[in-house]
Amino acid sequence: xxxxxxxxKINSSQNVPDHQPAAGGIxxxxxxxxxxxxxxxxxxEQRDAVETLDGPVLVLAGAGxxxxxxxxxxxxxxxxxxxxxPAEILSVTFTNKAAREMKHRLGQMLGQxxxxxxxxxxxxxxxxRILRTHAELAQLKSNFTVLDxxxxxxxxxxxxxxxxxxxxxxxxxxxxxxxDGWKNRGLTPSQVxxxxxxxxxxxxxxxxYASYQERLKILNAADFGDxxxxxxxxxxEHPDIxxxxxxxxxxxxxxxxxxxxxxxxxxxxxxxxxxxxxAAQAAIPERVEDSNPDSPSESxxxxxxxxxxxxAIAAASAGPTKNICCVGDDDQSIYGWRGAEVDNILRxxxxxxxxxxxxxxxxxxxxxxxxxxxxxLIAHNEGRLGKTLRTEDQDGEKVTVTGSWDSEEEARxxxxxIEQIQRQGEKLNEVAILVRASYQMREFEDRFVTLGLPYRVxxxxxxxxxxxxxxxxxxxxxxxxxxxxxxxxxIVNVPKRGLxxxxxxxxxxxxxxRRIPLFEAARAVVETDELKPKARGSLRDVVTQFDxxxxxxxxxxxxxxxxxxxxxxxxxxxxxxxxxxxxAGRLENxxxxxxxxxxxxxxxxxxxxxxxxxxxxSGADEDAVSLMTLHSAKGLEFDNVFLPGWExxxxxxxxxxxxxxxxxxxxxxxxxxxxxxxxxRRAKIxxxxxxxxxxxWSTTIPSRFLDELPAANVEITESKGxxxxxxxxxxxxxxxxxxxxxxxxxxxxxxxxAQANRNRGQANGQGRNGGGGRGGFExxxxxxSSTSSSGPDFGSFSxxxxxxxxxxxxxxxxxxxxxxxxxxxxxxxxxxFGYGRVTKIDGNKLTIAFDKAGEKKVVDSFVQRA
DNA sequence: TCTTCTCTGCTTTTT
DNA sequence: GCAGAGAAGA
Numbered sequence: 093x094x095x096x097x098x099x100x101k102i103n104s105s106q107n108v109p110d111h112q113p114a115a116g117g118i119x120x121x122x123x124x125x126x127x128x129x130x131x132x133x134x135x136x137e138q139r140d141a142v143e144t145l146d147g148p149v150l151v152l153a154g155a156g157x158x159x160x161x162x163x164x165x166x167x168x169x170x171x172x173x174x175x176x177x178p179a180e181i182l183s184v185t186f187t188n189k190a191a192r193e194m195k196h197r198l199g200q201m202l203g204q205x206x207x208x209x210x211x212x213x214x215x216x217x218x219x220x221r222i223l224r225t226h227a228e229l230a231q232l233k234s235n236f237t238v239l240d241x242x243x244x245x246x247x248x249x250x251x252x253x254x255x256x257x258x259x260x261x262x263x264x265x266x267x268x269x270x271x272d273g274w275k276n277r278g279l280t281p282s283q284v285x286x287x288x289x290x291x292x293x294x295x296x297x298x299x300x301y302a303s304y305q306e307r308l309k310i311l312n313a314a315d316f317g318d319x320x321x322x323x324x325x326x327x328x329e330h331p332d333i334x335x336x337x338x339x340x341x342x343x344x345x346x347x348x349x350x351x352x353x354x355x356x357x358x359x360x361x362x363x364x365x366x367x368x369x370x371a372a373q374a375a376i377p378e379r380v381e382d383s384n385p386d387s388p389s390e391s392x393x394x395x396x397x398x399x400x401x402x403x404a405i406a407a408a409s410a411g412p413t414k415n416i417c418c419v420g421d422d423d424q425s426i427y428g429w430r431g432a433e434v435d436n437i438l439r440x441x442x443x444x445x446x447x448x449x450x451x452x453x454x455x456x457x458x459x460x461x462x463x464x465x466x467x468x469l470i471a472h473n474e475g476r477l478g479k480t481l482r483t484e485d486q487d488g489e490k491v492t493v494t495g496s497w498d499s500e501e502e503a504r505x506x507x508x509x510i511e512q513i514q515r516q517g518e519k520l521n522e523v524a525i526l527v528r529a530s531y532q533m534r535e536f537e538d539r540f541v542t543l544g545l546p547y548r549v550x551x552x553x554x555x556x557x558x559x560x561x562x563x564x565x566x567x568x569x570x571x572x573x574x575x576x577x578x579x580x581x582x583i584v585n586v587p588k589r590g591l592x593x594x595x596x597x598x599x600x601x602x603x604x605x606r607r608i609p610l611f612e613a614a615r616a617v618v619e620t621d622e623l624k625p626k627a628r629g630s631l632r633d634v635v636t637q638f639d640x641x642x643x644x645x646x647x648x649x650x651x652x653x654x655x656x657x658x659x660x661x662x663x664x665x666x667x668x669x670x671x672x673x674x675x676a677g678r679l680e681n682x683x684x685x686x687x688x689x690x691x692x693x694x695x696x697x698x699x700x701x702x703x704x705x706x707x708x709x710s711g712a713d714e715d716a717v718s719l720m721t722l723h724s725a726k727g728l729e730f731d732n733v734f735l736p737g738w739e740x741x742x743x744x745x746x747x748x749x750x751x752x753x754x755x756x757x758x759x760x761x762x763x764x765x766x767x768x769x770x771x772x773r774r775a776k777i778x779x780x781x782x783x784x785x786x787x788x789w790s791t792t793i794p795s796r797f798l799d800e801l802p803a804a805n806v807e808i809t810e811s812k813g814x815x816x817x818x819x820x821x822x823x824x825x826x827x828x829x830x831x832x833x834x835x836x837x838x839x840x841x842x843x844x845x846a847q848a849n850r851n852r853g854q855a856n857g858q859g860r861n862g863g864g865g866r867g868g869f870e871x872x873x874x875x876x877s878s879t880s881s882s883g884p885d886f887g888s889f890s891x892x893x894x895x896x897x898x899x900x901x902x903x904x905x906x907x908x909x910x911x912x913x914x915x916x917x918x919x920x921x922x923x924x925f926g927y928g929r930v931t932k933i934d935g936n937k938l939t940i941a942f943d944k945a946g947e948k949k950v951v952d953s954f955v956q957r958a
Numbered sequence: 959t960c961t962t963c964t965c966t967g968c969t970t971t972t973t
Numbered sequence: 974g975c976a977g978a979g980a981a982g983a
């Protein structure tokens with residue numbers, strides 16, 4: 093059953109029941125042009141993963157083992173073997189980026205754009221597509237709106253208010269999280285275990301979930317969870333519909349299977365059963381609820397509800413499994429906190445009997461030392477499927493571990509190392525800083541701004557989550573669907589029209605009484621004298637404007653309409669008048685939005701897809717350092733990877749440890765593994781003894797993960813910014829312990845913290861006086877922005893460093909050659925800090941008093957005349 | 959109704 | 974240390 097090579101099929105097209113021209117094009121081309129060529133260059137395991145087409149297959153693909161290549165080659169293989177047409181392959185990913193990447197690579201492999209793969213996409217876009225087809229079975233219309241988190245929360249807030257629940261004690265955001273969690277686990281309101289439903293607002297949680305669902309139907313809206321959950325419900329209530337899809341999808345491929353949640357699992361599971369006639373079920377005895385000793389959370393009661401759910405689905409759909417191929421890596425499962433079930437991958441062969449498991453263990457990315465360090469670290473986890481990554485690459489440089497006195501010094505040191513890398517002629521695009529929490533980024537941003545080092549932040553608010561984009565979309569949503577109350581409410585007073593809370597409340601009352609949408613209520617209220625003349629006038633304007641735009645919609649291209657709406661509503665003007673730093677960027681984003689609409693046929697089509705498909709693009713062409721969280725680094729790779737902040741509490745995160753215990757620790761460890769395996773040639777780890785978190789300094793101890801790294805592959809180095817302990821390396825009581833300040837082998841955190849505190853003054857002195865040779869302009873500049881005192885504990889520390897260093901800094905700064913084209917009190921603009929005035933000039937380094945950001949020192953090339 | 963001031967409470971993030 | 978929300982003033 094392994095190799096299905098039937099040579100006759102390759103050249104004869106009559107075996108393919110192929111009547112669709114587009115589909116035939118790709119399939120034919122695949123057969124003709126690819127031949128066996130696509131198989132060359134694959135290692136034996138990869139080849140096995142590509143060629144095992146029948147029955148369930150799990151490909152355990154470690155970091156850097158060619159996962160995407162296997163997936164795309166497998167699709168090419170299926171097509172070239174004539175086993176399915178492009179429209180018969182369901183191929184799901186988690187992110188749009190991954191879906192795009194696959195389409196791109198497939199296109200390259202098959203030599204053309206892959207328009208014929210209609211079912212290649214994210215779980216949510218495909219789920220949404222299925223739901224639109226059968227919307228009426230979920231009490232929706234096919235043009236339903238997909239709500240994002242913000243809309244969701246606002247809707248819940250209204251429900252809480254209506255129920256007189258204290259929004260302070262029981263925040264809407266928390267309820268949104270709970271509902272999300274339930275949906276991730278495939279639970280409809282009636283299926284939520286009563287105990288869990290009761291935890292919110294003294295037992296009202298379940299009821300609120302139910303009324304939220306009701307409201308969604310009235311608004312003709314679905315949230316992200318519904319896109320899958322409603323599909324599942326439809327599949328189960330209408331076996332004929334399910335069978336239709338089961339028959340259609342001859343092959344199913346799943347990327348990043350370790351990240352699937354229970355709902356996704358159920359969805360896949362239903363689709364992956366061979367279509368069986370309702371009555372005749374060749375029930376394979378399957379005991380999904382069996383305890384599996386390998387799976388860590390098995391004994392955990394909290395998983396019971398969905399386990400029974402799982403069992404029910406398994407029983408109902410027990411039939412031969414089709415050709416499903418899941419690719420994933422249990423060691424890279426880092427989304428447990430948002431509902432991903434590592435269990436799904438751990439028990440794959442259990443869920444899909446007869447599954448073939450193929451391990452890809454040859455790493456093509458990292459050098460020996462890096463791989464060894466990563467493997468050794470992850471080996472501390474229990475509950476793995478177990479893989480041993482190997483490379484045929486050289487050992488390369490050892491992974492470095494560097495301790496520094498505080499987080500500022502850490503940033504300074506990394507900045508210097510990056511400059512060094514740059515001097516060696518390497519590209520900044522090949523440098524990444526991966527942090528655990530986004531608040532760590534700031535320090536680096538400040539540093540890079542000072543150094544004039546180009547960087548880009550990856551992640552952060554997505555394009556369509558930006559306020560200006562959501563506002564613009566809200567206008568379009570109201571035009572498209574007058575019943576969209578959430579959208580109407582969002583923009584009725586944006587820009588300011590004198591229609592505040594009081595007016596909106598009044599509209600709500602009116603709308604509820606007559607059971608009409610807010611927009612219609614507004615139309616009616618304008619005709620009465622319930623509102624003050626001023627508010628009434630503005631509201632009338634709003635209503636007439638929307639009526640006009642809707643009329644124009646028939647005769648105007650949707651992109652033009654969007655532009656007209658933005659201009660006539662005064663929205664563009666609002667941002668043009670805004671003098672804050674990011675106003676220009678927002679206007680740029682609005683332009684980008686209008687541009688992106690061109691890809692869609694009409695307004696309707698655009699709105700249907702926007703929330704699912706829209707992505708930010710972070711100008712990747714420019715050579716710049718990448719700054720991102722460990723989470724968003726998954727799937728990326730760089731020559732040089734910097735990993736700062738390996739300290740207890742930060743990494744592993746204390747909160748994860750508190751909330752998830754052992755499972756949390758293991759997930760954090762996997763995060764470390766992901767971080768290390770991003771590096772091709774150099775991986776550099778850092779920790780600081782003192783870190784400012786939320787404004788206050790606290791003393792930290794090195795991460796336990798440092799102790800879990802293999803000594804043979806790791807080199808302990810001194811901070812380039814000057815060692816915290818006057819030259820001794822090492823960090824705290826660990827087996828690397830060769831350090832005087834903390835010289836002891838006691839290792840309880842409390843003891844270490846006590847030691848750290850006791851030694852602080854002493855170490856401080858050493859750092860300042862004995863550290864010598866540090867400082868210079870950079871030293872002074874980075875302190876410059878910290879205007880307020882750092883709290884009583886460190887008062888002496890701060891003042892001490894600020895005094896003499898400033899003088900030193902000035903001296904160095906004055907010696908920098910070039911003179912600036914700016915003069916004192918020039919008005920300037922800076923991308924990050926906004927508008928300000930030059931207060932001091934030192935060569936090409938300016939001190940600027942920013943209107944909003946305070947006083948900063950920056951290189952003149954980073955500002956322009958305002 | 960809009961602006962300014964005080965208070966709180968902080969991961970990770972895709973769709 | 975700062976953003977975001979809510980309450981008090983203009």
